[in-house]
Amino acid sequence: MQIVGIIPARYQSTRFPAKPLAMIHGRPMIQHVYERSRLASRLDRLLVATDDTCILEAVEAFGGEALLTGSHHPSGTDRVAEACRLLNLSDGDIVVNIQGDEPLVEPVMIHLLIEALEKTPRCPMATLGFQTSDERDYLNPNVVKLVMDNSGRALYFSRSPLPCRRDAGDTPLSFIKHLGFYAYRNAFLQTFTELSPGRLENIEKLEQLRTLEHGYCIRVALSPVETHGIDTPQDLEKLNLIMHP
Numbered sequence: 001m002q003i004v005g006i007i008p009a010r011y012q013s014t015r016f017p018a019k020p021l022a023m024i025h026g027r028p029m030i031q032h033v034y035e036r037s038r039l040a041s042r043l044d045r046l047l048v049a050t051d052d053t054c055i056l057e058a059v060e061a062f063g064g065e066a067l068l069t070g071s072h073h074p075s076g077t078d079r080v081a082e083a084c085r086l087l088n089l090s091d092g093d094i095v096v097n098i099q100g101d102e103p104l105v106e107p108v109m110i111h112l113l114i115e116a117l118e119k120t121p122r123c124p125m126a127t128l129g130f131q132t133s134d135e136r137d138y139l140n141p142n143v144v145k146l147v148m149d150n151s152g153r154a155l156y157f158s159r160s161p162l163p164c165r166r167d168a169g170d171t172p173l174s175f176i177k178h179l180g181f182y183a184y185r186n187a188f189l190q191t192f193t194e195l196s197p198g199r200l201e202n203i204e205k206l207e208q209l210r211t212l213e214h215g216y217c218i219r220v221a222l223s224p225v226e227t228h229g230i231d232t233p234q235d236l237e238k239l240n241l242i243m244h245p
Helices: 029-037 053-061 076-086 107-119 135-139 186-192 199-204 209-213 233-242
Strands: 003-009 045-050 066-068 094-097 125-132 145-148 154-158 175-185 218-222
Touching (some): 029 045, 045 053, 053 066, 076 094, 076 186, 107 175, 199 209
Parallel strands (some): 003 094
Antiparallel strands (some): 145 154, 145 175
């Protein structure tokens, strides 16, 4: 069994074109993600899956491995699935989908995802959460929340406050913020891309709900650290201030 980390990176972005090549302290964002992910010792292989030759060449220039995929994919998950087919991965291989706009990714996050799948053979997919009491995040529809059962399997993901407190409380409500990293068994990843989008997925615009709606389970691992995803140039400016050169 192989454990392969794949970083999907597309050139076009409505809010931030050419985002993977945006510079952070003299290096492109994709290099920061790649080099930090490479510190995860459980990965047998790490590569970037992209639809753009400029990103491909940038990755190869700093010594990373990259693979050119199609430009038609509706999501990073579909791009990762194609990369797995091009790599001829076996059904039992574990694939970690590492977000290309998370330059502060920590190796422990990758390890936790891998362990979550290994410890739960009946779950074909795992994701990360972060326990917090940040009220702004709790109320922000751009921040996805999740709830899970006592065994660590996801029950639901939502942009709404989740769980929703019925009665007023004096202290901030602790909740789980979803971090958009995933691990899959390759056989399920290929199946997932063939499943029809579900009603809840279309309402919430959350791809992971497709897994739950079709009756599959998602194991949740709690990360000890939060991430700082880059969606806009303004996010990048903030990150430049907190990252050390």
